[in-house]
Amino acid sequence: MPELDSDRLFPLDKAARMLARDLYEGISDLPIVSPHGHTDPAWFAVNNPFADPAQLFVIPDHYMLRMLYSQGVPLEHLGIARTDGAMVETDSRAIWRRFAAHYYLFRGTPSRLWMDHALAGVFGVTEPLNADTADAIYDHIDACLSDPAYRPRALFDRFKIEVLATTDAALDPLEHHQSIAQSDWAGRVIPTYRPDATTDPIAPGFAANIAALGKVTGHDTQTWHGYLAAHRARRLFFKARGATATDHGYADAVAADLDPANAATLFDKIIAGGASQDDQALFRAQMLTEMAGMSVEDGLVMQLHPGSHRNHAAEIFNTFGPDKGFDIPKAIDYTTALKPLLNKHGLNPNFSLIVFTLDEATYARELAPLAGVYPALKLGPAWWFFDSPEGMRRYREATTETAGFYNTVGFNDDTRAFCSIPARHDVARRVDCAYLATLVATGRLSRVDATEVAHDLAYRLAKQAYRL
Amino acid sequence: MPELDSDRLFPLDKAARMLARDLYEGISDLPIVSPHGHTDPAWFAVNNPFADPAQLFVIPDHYMLRMLYSQGVPLEHLGIARTDGAMVETDSRAIWRRFAAHYYLFRGTPSRLWMDHALAGVFGVTEPLNADTADAIYDHIDACLSDPAYRPRALFDRFKIEVLATTDAALDPLEHHQSIAQSDWAGRVIPTYRPDATTDPIAPGFAANIAALGKVTGHDTQTWHGYLAAHRARRLFFKARGATATDHGYADAVAADLDPANAATLFDKIIAGGASQDDQALFRAQMLTEMAGMSVEDGLVMQLHPGSHRNHAAEIFNTFGPDKGFDIPKAIDYTTALKPLLNKHGLNPNFSLIVFTLDEATYARELAPLAGVYPALKLGPAWWFFDSPEGMRRYREATTETAGFYNTVGFNDDTRAFCSIPARHDVARRVDCAYLATLVATGRLSRVDATEVAHDLAYRLAKQAYRL
Amino acid sequence: MPELDSDRLFPLDKAARMLARDLYEGISDLPIVSPHGHTDPAWFAVNNPFADPAQLFVIPDHYMLRMLYSQGVPLEHLGIARTDGAMVETDSRAIWRRFAAHYYLFRGTPSRLWMDHALAGVFGVTEPLNADTADAIYDHIDACLSDPAYRPRALFDRFKIEVLATTDAALDPLEHHQSIAQSDWAGRVIPTYRPDATTDPIAPGFAANIAALGKVTGHDTQTWHGYLAAHRARRLFFKARGATATDHGYADAVAADLDPANAATLFDKIIAGGASQDDQALFRAQMLTEMAGMSVEDGLVMQLHPGSHRNHAAEIFNTFGPDKGFDIPKAIDYTTALKPLLNKHGLNPNFSLIVFTLDEATYARELAPLAGVYPALKLGPAWWFFDSPEGMRRYREATTETAGFYNTVGFNDDTRAFCSIPARHDVARRVDCAYLATLVATGRLSRVDATEVAHDLAYRLAKQAYRL
Known part of the structure; x- marks a missing residue:
């Protein structure tokens, strides 16, 4: 290394390895579709x-x-x-x-x-x-x-990126996305609506965020209906700037489905300050279902990234702030947690909810069974610590038999490390080809089917699932 | 496909593949023992x-x-x-x-x-x-x-089914089983005692079921002792119709061991209606241990199939009823849950309890350690979503090192899809031979031993474990 | 068998197998470092x-x-x-x-x-x-x-054991260790401080143990400060007899971090007898953090072995006592449980905490992410039921991508079966070489790096992590 082995990540067995290589050669040059990530749109707007x-x-x-x-x-x-x-x-x-x-x-x-x-x-x-x-x-x-x-734009073009989604706070003015769109550069860089700081009462600055949301949308966010209207408006603003998806990340996946009167009462308690932790958790849970309802209305694909205990070391957080490597996964439940949301919107074929996990035990036990039956639910790719050769292999082995390939959504690179984007997609493509080759070599998939599935996993499913 | 690869599901490596093929050829034509499933006995009684x-x-x-x-x-x-x-x-x-x-x-x-x-x-x-x-x-x-x-009987014979167990509600009159037994056809189709609708207070029609149980057995099922006597009688009725096993399926595996006076008091509360959810759960838990006690008496093998959240989508259940694919697994505990039952009956070598799981994390963590020491406990095969090549491989890899082969019970097809029975047993036999061949090829098992184990897994253990 | 296959546990594929064999040949004769186990020091003191x-x-x-x-x-x-x-x-x-x-x-x-x-x-x-x-x-x-x-000493020498740690109750006089040290035999047999019987209020004889601890150390163990001083003194006594580590085993991994006044009050409640189960649990949890603090002071490496439900079958325990195979793992949380301890001492590079698990789901989900960021935390090898070829393979596959090799600590044989020590280390060395060979053969590691890592895993890391 860095002399890269051209057969890296393929099966050991020679016949399966040749199959994997053939599959990979058919898809290795496809454009990159990157529907979820954390690059900085300023890079592409300013191009420094x-x-x-x-x-x-x-x-x-x-x-x-x-x-x-x-x-x-x-x-x-x-x-x-x-x-x-x-x-x-x-x-x-x-x-x-x-x-x-x-x-x-x-x-x-x-x-x-x-x-x-x-x-x-x-x-x-x-x-x-x-x-x-x-x-x-x-x-x-x-x-x-x-x-x-x-420079950023040149690399974007060299990497053959067809579309790159960033992740943006609800209050972000998206001026870089606008400037990219208005430039003479053809690169497609789109935002994603990430409203956690305005939906989770324990988010830092929550009250100020709510007030700011009112200001940018012109809705009275001190009332439940005004608050919801503000989210609706802001989502449409993101959509107008190119967004096709939203993203939500809490410590758990708990959703609630209160009737409107109770939801309004709960909102009043939250906005008054001093709500209990249970009320805060219930509000978070209710907002997941509200966001799902808005996705039904406006067609934005909903992503859910739960299960991380953020900022585990207080001293690191206090000294250096968030995102320093101290986010630690924990066990999570989806079957019971998501039921209220899925019972309300999960059978709606116009709704699309893509769920991720940091608890691999849930792949085969909960997420593949759920995605394998609810029309609205799709399974996101192996995420974060599992965005790795072994993680991806386990993901396919644990989910395919129950959810098939077509309830999954292709690959996310999920990164702010721009230069690693081709590498990450390459790893995913190789691991998927290795998996498909193994299925062919063990009589579980025809070669013709494998060729089609390889293309779907590398390119088509991401575009379809994210409505790109 | 359907041109089936004759080496399907065998290891990729050529030497291991040849070993697997040899092992498979020695057992592929063994009769099918199907000790747990959901075919309709009417098919074989009427033979339409x-x-x-x-x-x-x-x-x-x-x-x-x-x-x-x-x-x-x-x-x-x-x-x-x-x-x-x-x-x-x-x-x-x-x-x-x-x-x-x-x-x-x-x-x-x-x-x-x-x-x-x-x-x-x-x-x-x-x-x-x-x-x-x-x-x-x-x-x-x-x-x-x-x-x-x-026709059903001809296919049964063609499939070389030695014995086929159905799963039957406690109140089922078993007239089809009787009619098969009295016919001139030699096929062995036996019932299994599934009493959930008369032991779980939240089962639909529970009160009516209890009353009906009284009626068919002649016992007063409005008293605790009469209720237990009715189960004892009904189990013997099933046994007389050929049953060798019972089957129990709740959302969890929780067992209780109340003293008789408290159990009777609890029963009175349940039968009076309006018992709390906690009381209902405690009764369900107590009935697991009661059923275990009855198995000690009458020798029926006890099966436990817990861990599914049934009818997850209310709209589907309301519109189409149960068993439409909306049963979703969730995390489950066995170590603590089964302790009261195992402390009461688990050391009894005459008792046989076969436990299944939908939470693969419990294979290596709880079920193999439990089955590897309690004489009464055996580990059922990979179930439902895990009745698959990867599921079976993970099952063997996770359980063999702690429980060995001889605390497992061979294969269940667990199906109502009659024509898939040969296919399902074939998959299990191939995956087991692949696993055994891998052990041999990595110096963990002798070839002679592998040949014997292959036969045990495909045929002998099911007969022995289910007392067939 | 026992004709042992010289290539046992290596990959099936021929090229990978030859790589594994080469790696193994480079390390198979290294001395055995056994930093955690349960052999009897009397064997080596008396040499009968x-x-x-x-x-x-x-x-x-x-x-x-x-x-x-x-x-x-x-x-x-x-x-x-x-x-x-x-x-x-x-x-x-x-x-x-x-x-x-x-x-x-x-x-x-x-x-x-x-x-x-x-x-x-x-x-x-x-x-x-x-x-x-x-x-x-x-x-x-x-x-x-x-x-x-x-004889024991001759076998010790024949096995090429460089150092062997035993596990010893806090009250153990360590006379066998002393006698070994004073003998003319060069074998290094060192104790490990295992204080559970004096830190866990539910341990049998807890009050008497506390009193005895006071007696052997000369501290007043009826006061919080005297009790802590007694532990400090006893740890130094073990250290003087060669100990480099402590070991702690509870049913869970819960740590607490009370302020000193509250800790003292809690101790008084415990010592008075009749404390609630919650208080007992809180005391246990507090003592984990206290022991961590003492490790910061005296440099003894801290080991944590949680997650076993001990003596599951009451009848076996009553008839035959502990350690008869009836210890059963259960699901366990580390992320939340260890947070108080890690927030207090986890960033201290002088502190070393080695954590083990019986719940494999925690490897990739919690332990590798924790060990991959906290300087004090290292991941112990696959333990107990997972001290096996499949268990070790899963351990490497689940932890390496997130924690790397250098946040792990080599192998423990953890056994009282003396004659199995060479076999156990040999299995670990083979499985690790098989894993490394697979990484090389799939382009994930260079051959030069694999050679160095093989040596580290077989020998160097255990010495470094246990400060031997």
Whole structure:
């Protein structure tokens, strides 16, 4: 490495490996559809060069930070800003050297696969990254970054990205999306409506967010009906800027279905402040179902990303803020939790709800059985810690027999690490081809069918599921 | 497909594949022992021809219905009767065409494996099923069905079924089983005692069922002792009709062990109506342990099938009734739940309790450790959504190292899809041979031992565990 | 068997198998580091011969007992002493014959792998164990045992054990460890501080244990500060006898972090007797965090082994006592449970906490994400029922992608079955080499890196993690 094995991630057995290679060759050059992720739309609106290798690859990537920190590298040494403004490392080359010296920690991880692929595929780096090569590779990448061919729009085009969705707070003005749309660049970068900060009473600044939502929409968000109307309006604003989906992330998947009078009373309690934790949880739950109802109306596809205990280490959160690698999954229930929402909207074929999980035990036990029968429900791809070769394999093995392929939605790269996008889609395509080849080689799928399914998983299903 | 690969489901590696093939050839022609399933005894009592391909393969199969419905095919279009009597599709050919046009949805599923195997193996269909071939295959099967060789008894004999157990409500008169036994046909079709509707206070018609149980047994089921006596009598009635087992299915596996006075008091509360949900749950739990005690007395093997949230979508249940694919598993505990029952009867070598699960996380964590030490406890095969190649592989990999092979009970087909029975047993035999071959090829089992175990798993253990 | 396949546990595919063999050959002769186990230090202090084959292999091994008992062999027939003093089998040859006659039950289990390896590797037995060979093998082993080359110290040296940790109650005088240290034998046998009986209010004899702890340390253990001081002193006593680690085992992993005044008040309630179950649980939880704090002070590595429901069958416990195979795992949470402890000490790079689990669902969901970010947390190897080829494979597949290799700690044999120690380490080394070879063969790891990681997993990480 980074001499990449052209047969990587394929089955060991020679006949199955040749089958996988054939399937992969048929789909490896398809455009990338990226319907869920966290890139910064400003990159594509402004099209400034990326700053330097450390700021491109290390500082914004919580997968990298967490592993380095777990083995004793202080976050300050990696240039992570402190909330108290105290000094942290500002020398990007020093950060890069630390990263390179600890690069052995990533052996066997998807971060390593993505990084090696990005180094080789995007920057043409052909030697392994380590303490000895750190400086030369830094200089090489740094030089590339000043070349117009490595600016965000050029890379977007080089990566053959057909559409890229970002994730945006409900209050985001979306000016970068607008500016991209009005530019002469043909790249399609669309927003996604993420309203958690205005639907979850425990979100920081919740009351202020509600007030701001009223201001930007012109609705009186101090009343239940005005609050709902404001969400409706804001969703349409996002839709007008190109959004085809919403995204929702709570610690659990609990939905509620109160009658309108009770929901209004609950809202009044929440807005008055001082509601109990139970009331707060019930409101969150009710808002999931309300958002589902709005999706039925406006056609935005609903995504649900639950199950993470955010900011597990208080000291890290207080010192460095969120998204530093301290979000930890926990056991989660879907069968009971989603029932009120699914009983209200789950049989509606116009509604589309894509559910993700961080608890793999729910794939075969709950999510595949649910997605395999509810017309509205689809199963999102292996997410976060499971966006990996083993995670994807387990996902297919656990879900296909019950939900089939056509209740799944293709791949999400879900990343803010822009240069890893081709690598991530490549891993997904390879793992899916390996799985399909194994089905063919064990008499469970015909070769003709496998060829069609490979194309569906790599390209068509994402477009269809996200209405792109 | 349906050109079936003769090496399907075997390991990819050539040497292991040849080992698996050898093991399989030694057991593939063994008679079928089917100790748990849901076929209709009337088929074998009356021996009328099956109606048509749609009524044989599509309408009664909730695996088929759920997948088709999940992708937008209304149940009415598949001929599923509505409880309000409104019109549904009655043209079986139209139903079959819809099924065929959507048959691609089943790629990668066990339903597809079973169906292809039944089409090829039972009806000699050699072309793939799809919209183009739907009519020709319909006509071919339809013609077969009018041939005496395709009547239920003839197929039973052709399938080499040694014994077939049905599942029957406690109040069932078992007249079909009696009529089969008194006929000149040698086929062995035996009932299984399924008392849930008379032991679970939340079962529909519970009070009426208790009254009816009194009527058919002549015991006063309004008293605790009379109620228990009625169950004892009814179990013996089933036993006299050939039953060797009982079956119990609740949402959980919770057992209780009240002292007799408290149990009687609880029964009085239940029978008086208006008991709390907690009391109802406690009664259900107590009845599990009571049934275990009766098994100790009368020798009927006890089966426990817990963990399904039945009729998840209220609208489907209200419109079409139960068993339409909307039963969804959820997380379940056995270690704590079964403790009262196992503490009372679990060390008794005359008692046999076969436990199933829909929560695969419990295989290695709870069920294999429990079955690997309690003399009474055996582990049932991979059930329902896990009656599949991957499900069976995971079952063996998760349970064998702790429970061994001899605390498991062979295979159940658990089906009402009669023509799929040979296919289902064939899948189980192939997957087990693949697993055994892998053990041999990795030095974990001798070839001689594997040959014996293959026979045990395919045939002997089911007979022994179910006392057949 | 016991003709052992020299390629056992390696991948099926030929190229991957050769890679695995190469990796294995590089590490198979490394010394054994055994940082956690349950051998008896008296064996090495006194160095008496082991008694006979049954007392060596059958009677002390709860894996053997549980399987035999599950299939109807009474524990009395296996020589297990009854608490009521009633007669049990005392003829070791008769016990051995029973074991041999039922040896087929262990097909596919790790017990069988270990036993065959010990028979062949330690005693040179080359014929399969069964009823026919039982006597000859008994005689052969029995003869060996009277040979000085089979005494504990000689076997320790022959097994190339570099260091062996035992597990010892806080009140243990450690006289055997002292006597080993003072002997002319160079073997390193070190204790581990296991204080559960003095930290868990539901432990049998808790009050007396607290009093005894006061007596041996000279601290007033009737006060909170004296009690803590006594633990500090006792830990240093263990450290002076060679200990580098502590070990803690409760039914759950719940930690608490009370302020000192509340902790003292709670202690007073506990010591007064009659505390509620909630108070007892809270005290247990608080003591986990206290022990973590003491590890920060004295540098002893903290091990946590939670999640077993001990002595599940009351009758077995009453008749035969603990550790007879009736400890059953159950679902467990770490993310929420450990948060108070990790928030207090988890970012401290001087603290080292090694966590184990019996709930495999937590590997990928909770433990790998936690170990992959908290500097103090490391992931213990696959434990107990998962100390097996499939268990180890699942462990690596579930944890490596998120935690990497370097947040794991190598292998533990965790056994009192002394002769199985080489076999257990050999299984771990083979399975790890198979995993690494698969990564190499699928382009996920370079061969050079795999060679280094193989050495780390087999030897270096255990020494580093346990500070040996």
